[in-house]
Amino acid sequence: MKAIVTGAAGFIGSTLVDRLLAEGHDVTGFDNFSTGFRQFLEGALVHPRFRLIEGDLLDLDAVKHAVAGADFVFHLGANADVRFGPDHPRRDLDQNAIATWNVLEAMRRTGVRRIAFSSTGSVYGEHHVFPTPEDAAFPVQTSLYGASKLAAEGLISAYAAAFEFRTFIFRFVSILGERYTHGHVFDFYRQLLAHPDRLDVLGNGHQRKSYLYVQDCVSAILLATSTCTAPVNIFNLGAAEYCEVNDSIGWIAGHLGLKPELRYAGGERGWIGDSPFIFLDCSRMRALGWTPKLTIQQGIIRTLEFLQANRWVLDTRK
Amino acid sequence: MKAIVTGAAGFIGSTLVDRLLAEGHDVTGFDNFSTGFRQFLEGALVHPRFRLIEGDLLDLDAVKHAVAGADFVFHLGANADVRFGPDHPRRDLDQNAIATWNVLEAMRRTGVRRIAFSSTGSVYGEHHVFPTPEDAAFPVQTSLYGASKLAAEGLISAYAAAFEFRTFIFRFVSILGERYTHGHVFDFYRQLLAHPDRLDVLGNGHQRKSYLYVQDCVSAILLATSTCTAPVNIFNLGAAEYCEVNDSIGWIAGHLGLKPELRYAGGERGWIGDSPFIFLDCSRMRALGWTPKLTIQQGIIRTLEFLQANRWVLDTRK
Numbered sequence: 001m002k003a004i005v006t007g008a009a010g011f012i013g014s015t016l017v018d019r020l021l022a023e024g025h026d027v028t029g030f031d032n033f034s035t036g037f038r039q040f041l042e043g044a045l046v047h048p049r050f051r052l053i054e055g056d057l058l059d060l061d062a063v064k065h066a067v068a069g070a071d072f073v074f075h076l077g078a079n080a081d082v083r084f085g086p087d088h089p090r091r092d093l094d095q096n097a098i099a100t101w102n103v104l105e106a107m108r109r110t111g112v113r114r115i116a117f118s119s120t121g122s123v124y125g126e127h128h129v130f131p132t133p134e135d136a137a138f139p140v141q142t143s144l145y146g147a148s149k150l151a152a153e154g155l156i157s158a159y160a161a162a163f164e165f166r167t168f169i170f171r172f173v174s175i176l177g178e179r180y181t182h183g184h185v186f187d188f189y190r191q192l193l194a195h196p197d198r199l200d201v202l203g204n205g206h207q208r209k210s211y212l213y214v215q216d217c218v219s220a221i222l223l224a225t226s227t228c229t230a231p232v233n234i235f236n237l238g239a240a241e242y243c244e245v246n247d248s249i250g251w252i253a254g255h256l257g258l259k260p261e262l263r264y265a266g267g268e269r270g271w272i273g274d275s276p277f278i279f280l281d282c283s284r285m286r287a288l289g290w291t292p293k294l295t296i297q298q299g300i301i302r303t304l305e306f307l308q309a310n311r312w313v314l315d316t317r318k
Numbered sequence: 319m320k321a322i323v324t325g326a327a328g329f330i331g332s333t334l335v336d337r338l339l340a341e342g343h344d345v346t347g348f349d350n351f352s353t354g355f356r357q358f359l360e361g362a363l364v365h366p367r368f369r370l371i372e373g374d375l376l377d378l379d380a381v382k383h384a385v386a387g388a389d390f391v392f393h394l395g396a397n398a399d400v401r402f403g404p405d406h407p408r409r410d411l412d413q414n415a416i417a418t419w420n421v422l423e424a425m426r427r428t429g430v431r432r433i434a435f436s437s438t439g440s441v442y443g444e445h446h447v448f449p450t451p452e453d454a455a456f457p458v459q460t461s462l463y464g465a466s467k468l469a470a471e472g473l474i475s476a477y478a479a480a481f482e483f484r485t486f487i488f489r490f491v492s493i494l495g496e497r498y499t500h501g502h503v504f505d506f507y508r509q510l511l512a513h514p515d516r517l518d519v520l521g522n523g524h525q526r527k528s529y530l531y532v533q534d535c536v537s538a539i540l541l542a543t544s545t546c547t548a549p550v551n552i553f554n555l556g557a558a559e560y561c562e563v564n565d566s567i568g569w570i571a572g573h574l575g576l577k578p579e580l581r582y583a584g585g586e587r588g589w590i591g592d593s594p595f596i597f598l599d600c601s602r603m604r605a606l607g608w609t610p611k612l613t614i615q616q617g618i619i620r621t622l623e624f625l626q627a628n629r630w631v632l633d634t635r636k
Contacts (some may be wrong), residue, residue, distance in 0.1 A: 087425065089480075090419070097415065099401065135455040136453070136455070136456055138456055139614070141472040143480070147469070147472030149473065150469070151415060151468070151469030151473075154459040154464070154469055155459075155465050157443075157458050158459045158461055158465040161417070161460045161591055162407075162462060162590050162591060212378055224579065275410070
């Protein structure tokens with residue numbers, strides 16, 4: 001198969017690139033390196049079946065050029081940070097919704113008809129059903145990030161109906177593991193390097209979240225996309241468990257051998273649009289035979305070990 | 319109140335303008351006249367409390383200028399035709415999603431915080447629950463039109479969460495009545511003027527749809543927006559009944575005294591993205607004391623009478 005991966009230099013994208021190459025596929029990576037890292041493609045770049053295209057998803061011609069001739073587009077390029085929407089109200093719309101339209105339109109114009117998309121559990125807003133299934137009650141959006149991902153989902157489904165695409169929408173919880181470059185483990189570890197005796201925590205520490213190890217995430221994507229044939233296939237992807245932010249702090253501090261003073265900002269939510277409880281019902285994905293291999297705790301430790309071995313990553317983000 | 323109405327020269331927009339003026343409000347109409355009619359604003363244009371701004375919703379500066387100083391934005395400007403999405407895959411995204419983002423952003427930058435939005439029952443896709451309530455199971459989009467309206471809904475809700483907007487989302491069935499300028503009554507009447515002995519019908523005639531008379535629609539909007547104070551208020555708007563396309567044909571032909579031969583294109587759907595059954599649960603709106611005054615049949619007859627008295631409208635659409 002000839003596969004395109006957008007966001008190929010990102011955390012999940014680069015992991016998917018490596019797995020696709022290992023499975024024997026031809027892979028074109030597409031990335032604008034706005035948040036991705038060339039280092040994550042070190043292995044791929046010396047692989048004979050890998051090709052890198054530097055380009056922006058907002059440049060329709062560049063996207064058309066990249067996807068022409070592909071069998072499958074794995075569209076992971078996105079603004080992946082849920083937290084700063086209110087500071088940049090256009091960014092999510094551009095990088096998630098309009099970029100996705102460009103990918104779809106580039107595919108339509110070049111005759112490519114299969115796409116997988118990295119959506120988010122944030123599209124459920126602050127739901128009242130846990131674990132939340134894919135067909136939960138019609139949610140109300142609470143973040144620009146979730147809204148822009150939902151917009152992309154809608155466009156993808158509409159293209160499936162209008163132009164006979166086969167589409168895969170994966171609603172992720174937060175993903176953990178090697179090449180992780182933003183999120184609470186990143187923030188906490190950086191803080192503890194700077195001041196091992198204290199940790200500032202957004203919210204009250206009781207936010208409950210589910211997580212998933214990146215290789216388990218990629219395994220699910222590869223399994224579903226090679227198995228399912230419906231026009232629209234929607235899957236939640238997450239662990240069968242959740243933890244409190246405080247649990248995560250305990251594991252991180254324990255791994256580092258620290259006992260920091262915890263300073264809570266307070267409130268149920270870590271930021272505007274934060275959902276105090278995210279826990280997805282993944283039985284639809286499990287019915288395909290998938291099961292995560294790592295627990296949340298194991299995923300957090302792997303993440304820490306990666307950051308400890310790759311301190312340069314910490315220096316690249318504000 | 320100082321109200322802005324986008325799409326002010328359109329079918330529903332111009333009707334809302336007249337009602338707001340009649341209630342004593344100051345009204346600014348905003349329209350680019352791409353599909354609106356100056357004739358629909360004849361009364362408003364001579365009213366001392368009405369101001370018209372010709373501008374495009376894709377021009378953020380123009381929108382900012384229009385909304386500055388307003389108390390309430392009634393955002394009805396849109397691509398309102400569900401049928402031709404696949405012919406113009408970018409149009410719905412531009413005119414529904416991005417235009418709505420411009421309105422929200424213009425409001426944010428000028429300190430305006432209340433908005434009502436004309437969404438659509440098409441956001442339910444091909445649902446399996448009838449009548450369909452606002453919190454029906456998370457739908458899968460089947461049209462670019464529905465997807466773009468859902469994108470706008472999501473942005474509106476996210477702005478409510480991020481910037482303390484008070485927002486109103488109305489999911490319309492097809493609206494009927496005076497100033498109606500596109501849709502099946504329009505198409506059928508024009509056909510029957512050209513050839514009274516036959517009528518080409520999209521689909522098999524058994525598509526089931528609900529409709530609502532435009533004055534009943536505007537009454538609901540005015541009631542909900544003056545009553546509800548939640549950050550996000552979502553209401554279905556439709557009649558408590560539905561009819562088959564064949565019922566509608568019978569009423570139209572009967573009113574015109576014709577017995578045309580019916581030529582069905584066949585199939586469950588009239589076009590790509592058509593939903594074979596649209597019937598919304600409007601009990602949430604009814605709980606506010608609202609009830610439609612006209613039946614679907616009465617609405618269709620009013621529509622026909624308007625078109626008979628305003629044949630110029632028929633000449634303006636391809």
